[in-house]
Amino acid sequence: xxxxxxxxxxxxxxxxxxxxxxxxxxxxxxxxxxxxxxxxxxxxxxxxxxxxxxxxxxxxxxxxxxxxxxxxxxxxxxxxxxxxxxxxxxxxxxxxxxxxxxxxxxxxxxxxxxxxxxxxxxxxxxxxxxxxxxxxxxxxxxxxxxxxxxxxxxxxxxxxxxxxxxxxxxxxxxxxxxxxxxxxxxxxxxxxxxxxxxxxxxxxxxxxxxxxxxxxxxxxxxxxxxxxxxxxxxxxxxxxxxxxxxxxxxxxxxxxxxxxxxxxxxxxxxxxxxxxxxxxx
Amino acid sequence: xxxxxxxxxxxxxxxxxxxxxxxxxxxxxxxxxxxxxxxxxxxxxxxxxxxxxxxxxxxxxxxxxxxxxxxxxxxxxxxxxxxxxxxxxxxxxxxxxxxxxxxxxxxxxxxxxxxxxxxxxxxxxxxxxxxxxxxxxxxxxxxxxxxxxxxxxxxxxxxxxxxxxxxxxxxxxxxxxxxxxxxxxxxxxxxxxxxxxxxxxxxxxxxxxxxxxxxxxxxxxxxxxxxxxxxxxxxxxxxxxxxxxxxxxxxxxxxxxxxxxxxxxxxxxxxxxxxxxxxxxxxxxxxxxxxxxxxxxxxxxxxxxxxxxxxxxxxxxxxxxxxxxxxxxxxxxxxxxxxxxxxxxxxxx
Numbered sequence: 001x002x003x004x005x006x007x008x009x010x011x012x013x014x015x016x017x018x019x020x021x022x023x024x025x026x027x028x029x030x031x032x033x034x035x036x037x038x039x040x041x042x043x044x045x046x047x048x049x050x051x052x053x054x055x056x057x058x059x060x061x062x063x064x065x066x067x068x069x070x071x072x073x074x075x076x077x078x079x080x081x082x083x084x085x086x087x088x089x090x091x092x093x094x095x096x097x098x099x100x101x102x103x104x105x106x107x108x109x110x111x112x113x114x115x116x117x118x119x120x121x122x123x124x125x126x127x128x129x130x131x132x133x134x135x136x137x138x139x140x141x142x143x144x145x146x147x148x149x150x151x152x153x154x155x156x157x158x159x160x161x162x163x164x165x166x167x168x169x170x171x172x173x174x175x176x177x178x179x180x181x182x183x184x185x186x187x188x189x190x191x192x193x194x195x196x197x198x199x200x201x202x203x204x205x206x207x208x209x210x211x212x213x214x215x216x217x218x219x220x221x222x223x224x225x226x227x228x229x230x231x232x233x234x235x236x237x238x239x240x241x242x243x244x245x246x247x248x249x250x251x252x253x254x255x256x257x258x259x260x261x262x263x264x265x266x267x268x269x270x271x272x273x274x275x276x277x278x279x280x281x
Numbered sequence: 282x283x284x285x286x287x288x289x290x291x292x293x294x295x296x297x298x299x300x301x302x303x304x305x306x307x308x309x310x311x312x313x314x315x316x317x318x319x320x321x322x323x324x325x326x327x328x329x330x331x332x333x334x335x336x337x338x339x340x341x342x343x344x345x346x347x348x349x350x351x352x353x354x355x356x357x358x359x360x361x362x363x364x365x366x367x368x369x370x371x372x373x374x375x376x377x378x379x380x381x382x383x384x385x386x387x388x389x390x391x392x393x394x395x396x397x398x399x400x401x402x403x404x405x406x407x408x409x410x411x412x413x414x415x416x417x418x419x420x421x422x423x424x425x426x427x428x429x430x431x432x433x434x435x436x437x438x439x440x441x442x443x444x445x446x447x448x449x450x451x452x453x454x455x456x457x458x459x460x461x462x463x464x465x466x467x468x469x470x471x472x473x474x475x476x477x478x479x480x481x482x483x484x485x486x487x488x489x490x491x492x493x494x495x496x497x498x499x500x501x502x503x504x505x506x507x508x509x510x511x512x513x514x515x516x517x518x519x520x521x522x523x524x525x526x527x528x529x530x531x532x533x534x535x536x537x538x539x540x541x542x543x544x545x546x547x548x549x550x551x552x553x554x555x556x557x558x559x560x561x562x563x564x565x566x567x568x569x570x571x572x573x574x575x576x577x578x579x580x581x582x583x584x585x586x587x588x589x590x591x592x593x594x595x596x597x598x599x600x601x602x603x604x605x606x607x608x609x610x611x612x613x614x615x616x617x618x619x620x621x622x623x624x625x626x627x628x629x630x
């Protein structure tokens with residue numbers, strides 16, 4: 001009886017998932033193996049061959065560039081985010097609440113708007129450079145480079161790193177830490193042997209939640225990278241929006257999806273090991 | 282008795298409904314779907330159309346011809362009535378049988394369009410399109426930082442402007458000007474020409490600050506870059522706001538283009554669409570649009586009312602010698618894909 005009720009409750013989501021997740025995914029996979037849908041459907045591997053063309057590896061380079069930028073962005077998020085989450089978790093509950101709201105606050109603003117405002121901050125004649133010029137310091141030109149994209153990624157995705165780690169950290173049983181201290185561990189040892197291992201689940205979900213949007217972004221690379229540093233997301237967008245080559249766009253989407261699935265498989269196996277999955281608020 | 286009364290009431294309600302339908306503009310509750318370039322109409326023009334006719338306008342914008350073409354051929358055609366494609370896309374749309382023939386009985390203001398802009402090669406009898414604006418592609422440069430007026434597209438390959446050059450993220454314009462620079466036609470699609478253009482564009486890539494779209498205007502006004510490839514109207518727009526900027530059409534020649542108004546074959550509101558096109562050609566409206574977007578107008582009365590300074594400004598009204606150096610884009614047919622692939626590879630490299 002109970003089982004039937006829960007499956008009934010899951011029905012709305014199952015229908016939603018079928019229509020909005022499974023069906024589009026299936027369509028993308030089908031499109032990626034088809035050539036020019038206007039003139040009748042022909043099965044082909046052409047799009048994949050075009051992507052993995054080793055004699056002219058432009059698209060592979062773009063994939064490599066996307067992964068490279070996403071890895072650097074994720075690493076910086078982790079380096080900034082872990083200590084931040086740790087400090088946050090050590091605060092009094094009241095202050096902790098206020099500060100964690102402050103971290104989420106920028107996310108209430110539109111993502112596009114926030115990225116646009118970085119443009120006017122970073123431009124040659126922008127706010128930061130006008131200030132540097134006023135106090136006679138050399139200009140700081142990172143606009144339209146890979147570093148501008150990394151900065152945009154870190155800024156936009158940092159909360160996705162902090163929050164899962166923070167959630168895991170505040171759930172650690174204080175008595176475990178006390179036990180370690182009673183047994184003579186100093187604070188370094190407590191952190192290295194107890195806190196860090198217990199928080200790895202949060203780190204794993206933080207990594208997948210920042211890496212995934214960073215590797216597929218096209219808005220950040222378009223606005224801050226200036227089309228000079230096209231990422232895989234830009235290419236996919238262009239195939240659908242401008243070129244109208246849906247087959248090739250779909251093939252690239254499938255490739256990036258497989259990549260993300262592999263990455264997720266890796267991190268989720270970590271989470272299972274630790275049996276302490278961290279989630280967003 | 283009660284029954285009769287209620288019947289009477291129903292009848293009265295129906296009568297008022299029917300009458301109100303007659304007295305009010307018959308266009309009420311009708312909606313026209315317009316799909317135009319971004320920044321390509323004066324503010325308030327669509328509101329004015331609604332005010333005068335009662336027709337509601339749903340207005341969407343695109344950044345490039347290709348975006349629009351992809352959207353309407355990918356099933357979006359049923360969602361729009363009026364579109365504003367350029368010459369080569371009109372040619373393509375006619376060939377693919379996607380445009381409706383315009384009934385000029387409903388567009389009397391067509392007589393206000395200069396004959397010079399009618400019956401052009403892409404739509405020989407103007408069966409499908411009414412001229413809206415025209416212009417050229419050229420170079421906008423900062424006169425305080427470029428000593429001599431550039432006379433060649435080659436300035437876009439000049440090492441001394443490294444990191445100060447803005448290119449359009451537009452397949453036809455970017456490849457076209459490179460072909461022109463190399464001495465080919467802007468419509469050339471031979472392997473040799475395209476291979477040469479590709480090598481040239483790759484060579485240019487390290488010098489380019491950004492491959493941009495409409496945001497280029499703000500960037501040039503703010504002095505973010507020294508040189509930019511721009512459409513003439515955008516050039517006039519930025520020159521009005523930053524007096525250090527100037528526009529030049531290189532000696533090798535360039536592209537001259539015509540953006541016309543067309544009605545999609547799938548449109549269910551062809552009469553409303555014709556009414557809208559006629560409205561857009563009306564002198565007061567065409568003048569408002571011209572003043573706002575700064576492109577060259579094909580409307581006689583609007584042109585005649587311009588001051589001499591504007592009329593002689595070669596940015597907006599190039600003289601015949603420049604006109605002679607310019608080419609109109611032609612539809613590339615099956616070679617469109619080759620151009621697209623080339624441009625994607627340039628951006629991806």
